Amino acid sequence: MTIQSHITGGLIFGAAFTARLILFHFSNITETLGSRIEIVTPVTSFTRLTEGLYLFENGVPPYDGGAFHQAPLLLACFQLLGYLPVIFTKLTFILTDLILAYYLTDITRMKQQLYCHFPRLKVELKTKEIDPWIVAGLYLFNPFTIASCLSKSTIIFTNLSIILGTYYSLKNNKSYGMFWIAMASYLSFYPFMLVLPTILMLINDAESKGKNIKSEIFSCAGLYAGWLSGLLLLSYFLVGSWDFLEATYGVILLLPDLTPNVGLFWYFFIEMFDQFRSFFLVVFQIHAFIFMVPVSIKLRNHPLFSMFLLSGIMAIFKSYPSIGDASLYLAFFPIYSEIIKYMRYNFLTTNIFCYCSILSPIFYHLWIYAGSGNANFFYAITLVYTIGNIILLVDATYAMFRREFDIWNPDLRNYEIIQK
Amino acid sequence: MAFHKFFLIQFFAITIIICIIISQISFAQNNESIIDGFFSRGGHTNNWAVLVCTSRFWFNYRHIANTLSMYRTVKRLGIPDSNIILMLADDVACNPRNSFPATVFNNAGRYLDLYGDNVEVDYRGYEVTVENFIRVLTGRVAPDTPRSKRLLSDDRSNILVYMTGHGGNEFLKFQDAEEISSFDLADAFEQMWEKRRYHEVLFMIDTCQANTMYSQIYSPNILATGSSKLGENSYSHHMDTDIGVAVIDRFTYYNLEFLERVDMQSKATLQDLFNSYNPSFIHSTPGVRSDLFRRPLNKVLVTDFFGSVQNVELTGQQYNISNSDIGHEINISDIKMTEYHSKESPRESEKSTSKNFHLFNVNSKQSSSLPQFLIASILFGILIKLVSSII
């Protein structure tokens, strides 16, 4: 790393830090963002966390109010923060974002080292790979990230855990890697599906070193289970009962809170007849998890890419998604910058994201405040948002495979490939 | 001798046959009058009425007025309150918008307050639901339902079912929230028939496209009439500009016009009633469905359904009013009672178990879904293990 790159990094992080600090200064911005349903959900809302914290500090079981649905360890964390001045809460969120971005640069570097042995396209030999600081910058200045950070949505801790899990797995630190993934699953359940790509990362390395794969897998799974049960036990000791399981994971899985969000669940389950509810709940949740296996199998040589895909799928199909989830998978995306030239719908997806960001507040306003619209307006726009995400993921997958195909079949690269 | 004997037998046989034939002929002449008498007489011993207004809200004032007018008519013609199930989905009399508080009128002249005295509403407001209506008809009511809310009819009961509200092709809306379809209705009547809950039914409905509502009925002894055919609306008759709403529907209005001239001694028949329908007045085409009904309509008195006129049946036998006979009678009624109980009890027990089962379901929904998911996730875990071991 040259001095120049250090300066770039410093500039990017400094700018990101100052921008966030300044924006945090305007309390009406953070309040508005903190109440936007696109940004915070019942399972990530800071307001609800404050409610739980208040109950907890006053000796009332925090989950009794029915408003708080977050992991107990967050309570402990924020109780500690409560002893410090208010500014530290804001700093925590800002710093979490910055740390996340920093590890993102490390991941990028490791990915580039990892792939330097991979064959590449002839035309790529001349061009330089993406600067890791740019990856961090793209994450830090993504409007979704900034909005999510300013809203003090606790999804940021899940995102950080996932990034750390990826980092340590790439570093081949089995124990830490599994711990952070367990932490992410503990915080918001869905990252459970990321266990597979993480294990694959660890195995790929072990394979190259000629270790026994089976024992490797078992040890990974064991570590994951161990850490997770450890975290759960810790939580049990913290709040003194197992109520939190139902209040957190129960809420995520059974969807009792139908507050609108950018996902697909809420409208569907508002309209649902009660007798079909359990069935469709199972279908929807299984649908979210079902991608885990085929994606990991197909991309077993590119576990980092399957990490990207799965976090994208998570951001689309989880029960309480927010734009904070999208910011995570969009952070992974530039790491594979070499596939961008293969992507066909950049213009479309960019436009869809722009339209959604503008239209969703407008339609929500028409529905809730002006009274001239209705829920269908907002749901239509969440559908468009979802479709935009899906197009991006499908397009990225296509680009990845097409590039690989071109690498292995250099003489065929002039041909269009059609799936029969 | 043998020949003689044979002849004698033959002779006897012939005379017997002749006698039988003759007697048959004379009997046939008798039978005609018997059959005629059988069909023209109702053959019922009690009358019931189920009067339903399915719409809420102030602007549906007329539906409540319709139903209350019918209520008044059947009461006037002798059906007691105990035999009338009156279902009103709203209480317009006490609506703050009513310029004449605590009254309901069916005419702009306001001659007659339908809500005046002695109105017993059995199902009111949100109790008027499809479920309750079908439960009333079929008798599958909860064990703690009071007698006034039950239709305690038997196989000698003539029942008038009158409905009004907002409907469409083969459905009638209840309360803005749910609807009953013509199939539900037909099945309810069939259940009533199977459970011997009626002798004859007159089904009368005043709603848009009303005639579609009785199109699916398939049980015997049901006569149906409706205000308008498929694709036709059913209109209100006139409005009271002081109250500010329409007060009665056309079909009901012209029915009432006819019924007002009927008293308990009247020999007016349903044929007369149906003949009085004039589509140009009603502004829609009323329909009558009589293919399931066994008696000719010109032999059916209006009071067979709209009134409760007790027929006196003269028997040739004489009842002994001595003590022993009374005891015997009591015995008989005891047996009947037990029979009744034995008929009722299995249903009751069945219902209670089914209800328990339902409750169990409701309770288990909360607790059992989580284990389901846990099992699902464990399955996933196994799957992953398999997959990764293959790799």
Place this chain on the structure above:
Amino acid sequence: MSDIAYALTRLRRRRRLFQTLKKWGSKLRFLLFAVGTCWLFILPSDQYHKNTYISENALLPGQVNTYYSWGQVHEATAFRDNITLISNSSNIEKAAYVENELRKAGLKTAMQNFTVNISGKEISGTNVYGVFNAPRADGTEALVLSASWKSKDGETLNTNGVAIALSIGKFFKGYTYWSKDIIILITDGGEAGVQAWLESYHDHPRSDISSAPLLLRSGAIQAAINLDFPSTNDYKALGIFFEGVNGQLPNLDLINTVIRVCRGSYNIPIMLHDSGHHYSNYDHGNYYDSLHNLLQTMRHQALCHPTGSHGLFFRYKIDAITLYGHTSARISNSFSFMEIGSIVESTFRSLNNLLEHLHQSFFFYLLPTPERYISIGSYLPPALLLAVGLILHALELWGKTGDEYTEGPVSENYHPKSSSSNGDANYIVPLPYNNRPRQILFPMTVLIVTHFAGLLIFFVITNHFSYNQLSKIFGIQEFIFTLSLTTSISIAIPATLIQVRSLNNKPLSKQIPKPASDWMVLKSFTLAFTAMIISCLSVLNFSLAVFISLMVIIPFSLFEPTPKHQILQYLQLLVLIIISPPGILLFSGTNIDEFLRWALMEYELLGSYLLPFICCFYWPNILVYSVIVFSSDYEN
């Protein structure tokens, strides 16, 4: 084999489609623009719109007898005379008179003082209102009958309006059939008074009005009728004003109800706004009158300005309209208290029948005549067509900046194994990495910087009146100061950007393929952005979107750098200046000081978004275009 054939035909079809699009793109765009514009002019035509109808069954308009009669008319006349007598007294005295009268009628009454310092002026006044609690209802809902002291021109006293409101209040008290409370509200100080009252009623301060809390409250307000009957004349036609802040409209059922009531009882001619065209029963009117009505509505909507005090109620989800007495129409019959009173009574009886707030009918509509409407499904397509044209253009430019390859025909007889070495040019398809690299850094910078400049301009304008001290030092008027600041920002920013670019514009590297000119990418972005603004805005405020799109589409699609013809470049700049906000103001001959004052008041007091929209979205795009026009073009 058939699969391959099918796939090939599919491929070919796709190619052909793209080629056709490419070939006919510009013509298609023109067609879309032409169709969109023509469509807009079809809107007022008789065949295009439909008769209005009452959608909410509960309303039953005009179906009750009205009891407002000569006794009440005499009372109203007495009120009118008294109000004329006290017309020169202070606000407090007038309010006290109204309060006294309402109290005498048996209503609970209260007063509210408010002051607000806005756009350099201090507005203060006293609102007075009376609440009649419905005797047989639970008081969770209310209806408002409001009248302002001043008529909508701000000069004439709303004498008859207040008199009728008072007599109606007294008259309603005598009946028991109310299901909602009735609030008689007499506001002071124009729109500020209504805003102050609404904010206090809902306990939801939004603007800088400082007002006393309300001592008396009722339920949730379901609907409001605002009376505006200036001076003491008889009236010829009833004007209906319905546009609210930001182009929001009341539920069509409310307008329909009032019109049905007018038709039913007295057949009073109805006028939309003050257009001068009056309509009697089921009058379809002619094309030009309808066009005029539509244009008026659209103008009001585009300016985001409420056409009366009713427009402020919309923010609180209350449907409201203003009834206005026109004296000038050429009609022989005239009407007065009797008719107005009956209309108001009958309308309130209908509203009294409501079970929930008006929701059945349309919220998005245009009215060519009082009894004909155009729904959103019929009027939105032309606006969207205009936007689609822009998107297509953006897409075309985006494609142009990327793909510079030759496309060969698709061949069917390709077999990977047999002829893999056969490098026939016919098979060649574009390689993704043969695309020209797109340079998006500069365009993005331009977009961000210009929008930041827009924000800066907005900031300068909103602080317009705090420059008092500063402008005194320079001895110039404050609006000139603001104007000079904004123009200097709007000139400096694009000029700097152009300068920076031309400095950085090194002779092209040997990079093959060479990237496309900056302006193309920039124009593509700007067009896509403009299309997005127009299509999103058309949902919120159709009229503003249409006006904006008509104004910018032609210049935005035609303009591009023409370094060879300097004169053309400056001509383009001139057009851009004309369509920029200050240009429009100058050329339309508006008093800029007045306009700024008005726009600021609308923004700060009523929450109109015209000013922020113009500053933060419209103006920056024009600035971007001035950069585009003067950027270098190394394509040719």
